[in-house]
Amino acid sequence: MFKAWKKLAVIPLLALTGLQQNAQGRQAMLDVSLAHPTLLAGESQTTYLKVGLTGFKLSKTEKRPPVNVAFVLDKSGSMTGSKIAQAKDAITRAMDRLNNNDIVSVIAYDTTVHVVVPATKLTDKNMVRTAIMNIQAGSDTALFAGVSKGAAEVRKFFDRNQVNRIILLSDGLANHGPSSPNELGTLGTSLMKEGIAVTTLGLGLDYNEDLMVELARRSDGNHVFVEQATELSAVFNHEFNDVLSVVAQEITIKIKCAPGIRPVRLLGIEGEINGQEVVVQLNQLYSEQEKYALLEIDVTGSTIKQVKPVAEIEVTYANIETRTMDRLGSSISVYFDESEDVVEKQTNAKVMTECVLQIANERNVLAVAMRDQGKTKEAKKLLEANCVFLDTNADKLASEKLRNRAIDNSVQSRNLDEKNWRKSRKVMRHQQQIDSQQQLGPLQSKPIPPK
Amino acid sequence: MCLPLVVIMGLGWRLARHEQTLAHQRLNELLLVRLQDTATIIEDYFQQHERKLLTLTESVKHDPESIRQLIRRNPHIAQLFVLNTNGTLLYPNPADALNQAERRFLNDFGDLLLHNDFLPATAEGSEGTTPATSGWSVKFQGQGLNLLYFRRLPSGELIGILLQRARWIADLIAELPDTAELPDTTDTLNASRSGTLKTRIRLIDSNSRSIYEWGPLEPDENAPPLQDLAPPYPLSSWRLQQFVDEHALATLGRGTYFNLISILAASGLVILIAGTWSYREYNRQMREATQRVSFVNQVSHELKTPLTNIRMYAELLEDDLEEILNDQTEKQTEQQAEKQAENQRSHLKVIVEESQRLSRLIANVLTFAQKQRDQLTLHRRSATIDDVITTVTGRFNPAFQRRSLEVNFHLSAPDQVSLDVDALEQILGNLLSNVEKYASTGKHLKITSSQLNDVSTITISDDGPGIPSRHRERIFRPFHRLSNHIADTPGTGIGLTIARQLTQLHGGDLRLIPSRHGATFEIRLHTPIHAPLHTPIPESEATP
Structure with a gap:
């Protein structure tokens, strides 16, 4: 985990965060980043854009909102x-x-x-x-x-x-x-x-x-x-x-994709894709919590060393402390390089971890649907594959969270029989909701012993 | 008096036979009104909603960005669409990059838009022939009934709004009543005792699925509703059903049967009371009439007695005077002359006394008449209570002496107060006259007076036969006399009435207060300390 952060630090920050300050109050922190800040030149590729918003810390001495x-x-x-x-x-x-x-x-x-x-x-x-x-x-x-x-x-x-x-x-x-x-x-x-x-x-x-x-x-x-x-x-x-601990409400994230960038779908969180524009709405943000939208994008090929604009991001939210409507803006671009090593080396581990988590979550949802249709064997296979997928990426991205999810999927794959299904299904749906909504549920904090 | 009761009872029994059906009918009507009220709640909700949507369609900007923004913000709207005059879709335009919700909408409702058949025949237009410019349209899709609101703009474009189905259902539920918890719903005996009829109203959709229900009754699975009606358009394919507790309904007749008996009993009681009252009233009026006759007799008698006395003694005096004239020539002894003078003086005294009695009597009759016409007023002036007592008692002195009645005074009301002297004289006169008439068997008369702030109190106690306690209040009624026989004792029967009325007019009261023997009357008067009227403090002089 720590290593991944170090790597991140080396990456030239392409996100031009133009924070608009409100008068005195504190603001939510906007983090816009790409899973692959550098892409291979020439080819059309798929990557993920993350727009994260972190709530400021609500001090205990201050009056909380009613x-x-x-x-x-x-x-x-x-x-x-x-x-x-x-x-x-x-x-x-x-x-x-x-x-x-x-x-x-x-x-x-x-x-x-x-x-x-x-x-x-x-x-x-x-x-x-x-x-x-x-x-x-x-x-x-x-x-x-x-x-x-x-x-x-x-x-x-x-x-x-x-x-x-x-x-x-x-x-x-x-x-x-x-x-x-x-x-x-x-x-x-x-x-x-x-x-x-x-x-x-x-x-x-x-x-x-x-x-x-x-x-x-x-x-x-x-x-x-x-x-x-x-x-x-x-x-x-x-x-x-x-x-x-709510610090922000009525959050709207707008992503305007640049020409040559096609928004494909959102992972986990729901939103609207209107052509080049993507809108995600959230009800609230808690103190020190990060909520993010992951957008899968297709990037058309480009020549080496080119800087290509990806998207402009605008976030508005009601600041519960200052009672103002705050607006944050940012834009992001992508580099192109011919070396696969460079692309690999510059991969944003944190964003990738979140992508893996959401993709695995989607597969987990699919597994439940299969089991509901009575395709227990297929569901079992899917969960086992999901376990491997998570495990591999946990190694690669050095993520403890992915490792835990791998274990979860493995456990779930063994609980598809009639006897355990009723409970197991509820556990799975609960966990799916935690992952897709990035909920601060109690299960998330429950320590699961490492392998 | 019994006859009407019997008639009513008879009619009642006849009525009882129809009572059960009548009660059912009435209950049915009552419950139906409630169900119709519920339908009105639903109607109001949609009318209100319609007004809001009408305003909304006026301000809609027709670019996709604004429309999407509106849909994102408005909790009631699932989707909005715009058709141009030819019926082609301007938004959501299938040629544009559409989002998931827009695509789903076109998928579900595209046919509808294509054939333009969402404009309902039932929608209200100004004329039957012209197409409606706005209104509701109903479309069955997915979970059931969906509501579309449409409005044709003056430009010819048509705006349609698909309402968020779950939302308007939730809003309707919020408008409809909830079910308060009964103290103990399992105890049917208690519930029926409490007298409330348990009901349940159920709103069901086009597929007979219960959408929402309320009321404490848990109807049986297959129990038919007592009433069933369709809510107004656009929900007319739904139903509102009302269920009533069958058991309670069955006992309802019995309940009214009991009610009938109690009604009969009550009317019987009313007739009895009314009868008794009229009987007593009749008696009272008879008594009053008799008393009035006796009053006239008494007054005549009362007037006659002093007049006779006055005439008699005046004649005696005349005789005496003639004797004196006749005897003038003869020389009288001094003793004889003195005796004659004494005689004459006593005759005069009687005349004075009797004329006082006469004027008192006339004053009483006049006062009584004034009171009857509400013309009795006070004429206050500055006076001293004790002086009035002494004056009035003085007039009775000869009579009291004749009856060897000893008068004891304990007077301590010497202050100058504001007072109607004539009224007080009349009050005291009446009371002392009563003593003279009725309490002459006694030997003592005690008169006390006192003053505290603005209240003066006078008591008059005799040791005569007293007044039975049951007569304590009645004696103050007009014409009430303990005995109505003229021969018994003279009197008009209005003396105490007038005395009390005058004290009350004087801001006080006259009471017979309990005493060991004889009778004690207490006069209380409101007598403000008299501020000398003729020496006012000149305010203008105080500030030169």
Whole structure:
């Protein structure tokens, strides 16, 4: 890892970072780089452009932005007993981290929806706590309606200068109202446009992970697979670490590709490719977190020693500290050389690592789809190949993270049988979401012993 | 009085036979109104949405960049398209480099645009023949019903907006009510006792899939809805269904049956109360009429007695005077002459006394009449309570002496206060006259007075037979007398009434206060300390 950084340092920095300073406040850091800053002369080639944005550190002494959070709690029959008790306990504990500038609402749903606590400033924690404790488990699961009501509560006190979020906890299949991943996903898209993120916590082994992941992914919230209700408290705590460390919101990344550069696709993160222009939108950036967009590009061949412009990048975001709309700009070019050695030597290991991670992630998604179609053998083969792919690149790029993912894929390839699939699928979907959204999920920080 | 009750009961029983169907009908109507209200919520949402979209289409810039920016920002829009007058697509233009969402849209809705058949027949146009310029269009695609809003611009171009399906569904859900948790939903007995009828309203889509529902009732899987109606366009292919607890519905009749009995019981009670009241009222009026007659009799009698006395004693005096004239020639002894003078003086006293009684009586009748016409007013002037007491008691002295009644004074109200002397004289006169008339068996009369701030209090206690406690308040009513017999004791029955009215007018009250024997009346009067009226502090002089 360290070596890779050294290499990076030698590379002439081609990115002309033209940071536009806002008056006094700190800004997110923009990093624009190519997987191959130098390309082989003559041929048309494929490489990856990375646009990374790192949130500034939120100092603990400063006043954090207020939070407007809706807890949407599944109270269907399956939650009866310790599950709902643990969930209620976890929510009330999480609430202890909030103060009376924050806004809270609580929605519980089974077949119908009950707005337990309509959106209110958290001045009377005991009232909210009592209301939460009175929630009782009922029957079916009208998840869509629950989220709809949650969104309505968040909207009541909506303010772009606060962190607006829905935290959905469910342990079951949505079986009342719109229940397809697409329907929940498009709802997520719509909420993201408003600046509301939905974090989905899947409890146990019976929830629909596709639906929960889709809702989180499209609204740029987090998704967590919570196997045991006892973990809920820690999960909520982690979620609140995120919620309370938001430094930027409404992030738009625009990449304008130069002539001769064709944007092919985005890896992981979703976005729009309109001809030469690529637009990626993110809901928020956390303190000291890097979020990046990886764009696969085709570069038409060029003669040796030529500097060819690749793209101009513009990033806008709402700075939560200064409450201003900040704008960052940058542009990047590529060199051409005839020596393959030079090209190889100048490869940006960090960007390559991220590319490998995203490509492997795409294959992992594919493996799940295969297993869903009953092609267990093919899925197994794909995961094993993925393991090798990750392992090789882990050596080459000296990446511990890739090594861990190789192990993950290997483990997953052995858990495709009926007995383990239900759980394994949830683990995989969770991890896919972590990688594609670069989520700061708890699984990411979980240490996996090296080989 | 029993007859109407019986009739009502009879009618009630007849009514009871129809009551169950009636109750069902009424409930049905009520519930239907609620369901229609729900449909109105949906209608309002789409109307509001339509207005917003109309404004939005006015400001849309027609370049792809602006349109894409709009789609990225607007949470309600899935896709937007622009057709020129000929019906060819200006955006998303298939010849341009399109993004994934645009391609997907053309894939799903391209046919629709090509055949221009998204302009609905049902859309509202100004005339039936002219094509609609804006409105909703419905298209079944993918998950079900999709909504398109279209608007033809004056330029002839047409803007269409595909709404984000999940979003308008979510918004509708947010507009519709939620389900408050019942205290204990499993206890049906409790629920029925609480008297609330459990219902469930369900919004279902064109595929009979429940989109959203609310209400505490959990209907059975195959239970038919009590009511079923279509929401207004553009959601007219969906349904709104209302379910009602069958069990509660069955017991509903019984419930109203019980209600009927209680209604009958209540009306019976009302009739009884009304009957009793009219009976008592009738009695009261009869009594009052009798009392009025007796009042006239009493007044006549009361007027007659002093007049007779006055005439009698005046005649006696006349006789005496004749005697004196006749005897003038004869020489009288000094003793004889003195006795004669004494006689004459006592006759005069009686005349004075009786005329005072007469004027008191007339004053009472006048005051009573004034009060009846609300013309009773006070004429305050500066006076001393104790002086008034002494004056009035003085007038009764001969009578009291005749009845060997001893009067004890404890007077301590010597201040000059603002007071209607005539009113107080009348009050005291009436009370002392009562003592004279009714308490002459007693030997003592005690009169006290005191003053505290603006309130003066006078008590008059006798040791006569007293007044039974049940009469304590009644004695102040007009014409109320403990006995109505003329022969018993003279009196009009308005003395105490007037005395009390005058004290109340004077900002105080007259009460019969409990005492061990005899009767004690307490007069309280509002008597502000009198500021000398004729020596005001000249304010203009204070500041030269």
